[in-house]
Amino acid sequence: MIAVLMGGNSAERDVSLNSGASIYKSLKNQNIDCFKFDWLGDNLNQLWAQNFDKAFIALHGRGGEDGTIQRQLEKRNIAYTGSNANASKQCMDKAKTKDIWKQHNLALSPWIVANIGQAIPEIDFPLPWAVKPILEGSSVGISKVEDMSQLKPALKLAFKYDDTVLIEKWIEGSEYTVSILNGKPLPVIQIKVDQGFYDYQSKYISDATQYLCPCGLSNADEKHLQEIALQAFNVMGAKTWGRVDFILDKNNTPYLLEINTVPGMTSHSLVPMAAKASGLSFDELVLAIVNG
Incomplete structure (x- = not known):
């Protein structure tokens, strides 16, 4: 039995509810026993009262992506998807992430x-x-x-x-993202924003934001970006799946922006898009994360 953990009380609650609903639907499609659990921040006792073997963490932002829920599951020896509590905490902290990446000589803006x-x-x-x-x-x-x-x-x-x-x-340039799934980088996606930058509006509300896959880079440049993304993911201790975001300046020099250990799984989301480009359906992606 899989518990799909969603909701939370972070600024990304609505996105998480959408991600969780998509994952739940996919598991049901595949005849996998599962239930949805809307975590409100103070109702974990209701979760522990349920009988389940693994949690699919679809909680974005604070509480779900920063090691909090992971630590609670670890205490109870319950398996869950994605990175462990320590890696989640490090990856959520943008300053800590930059410190670790800097130690590994990865390209960053000051x-x-x-x-x-x-x-x-x-x-x-x-x-x-x-x-x-x-x-x-x-x-x-x-x-x-x-x-x-x-x-x-x-x-x-x-x-x-x-x-x-x-x-x-602020690096002026084009934004790219590389999804990682079970130790392999997926095809790179270029994000083209109608105006301004890739903010909350562009990510989840606007239909004018374009996602290009193939991303428009040469094969060599795309491979280079995938290699950096995989290294950036691994040095953070991240596991199973995630997403690494970049800006490429006008000289095509890549700068790392951040890492996401529980990326979105909605209709606008980038990991499902990259998985599809690599030949994986949404159901296959969900199963790969569950088994990762």
Whole structure:
């Protein structure tokens, strides 16, 4: 019996409910015993009262992607999909992720970390900057700062979600994403946004956002991106499945952005799209994650 864990109380609750519903439907299609569980943050006792062998974690963001639910399952020796508690916690923290990637000489844009109520450290890289909370996903709370007058409102927005914020050099370029499934990178997807950048609106609401697969890169460049993505995934201790996001600047130099250990599984989501391009149906993808 598989428990599909969904919902949560993060800023990504709605997306998680959609992902969970798609996964549940797929498991049912394959005659796999399963049930949906909407985690509200304080009702885990209701989950433990159920009889199940494995959890499919479809919880995005805080609580579901940061090691919290993983740790609770580990305590009870219950198997679950995806990365373990420690890796999940590291991957969710954008600053920690950058620190680890830097140790492995992976290409990153320069950054600093700012804490609420403290003076901002000196920023020694030029505008524009991206300002983002370190523990949110789905581009929640991100701003582009093009002149100093925009920094204060950008920090105010980011601090609404987190006490710690990342300020990094904004790389102008094209966005690409590489999904990883059971030790192998899937075909690269290029993300083309109608306007602005790939924010929450572009990800989940807009129908103008384009996803190109084939991604338009040469075979050599695509292979290079896949190799970096796999290394970035592995050095974080991530397991089974996930997604690594990049920006390629005008010289086609790749810069790592972030890693997702519980990516979306909705109709707009990128892992199912990449899996389809590699010949896997949605049902086959779900089964591969369950068995991973």
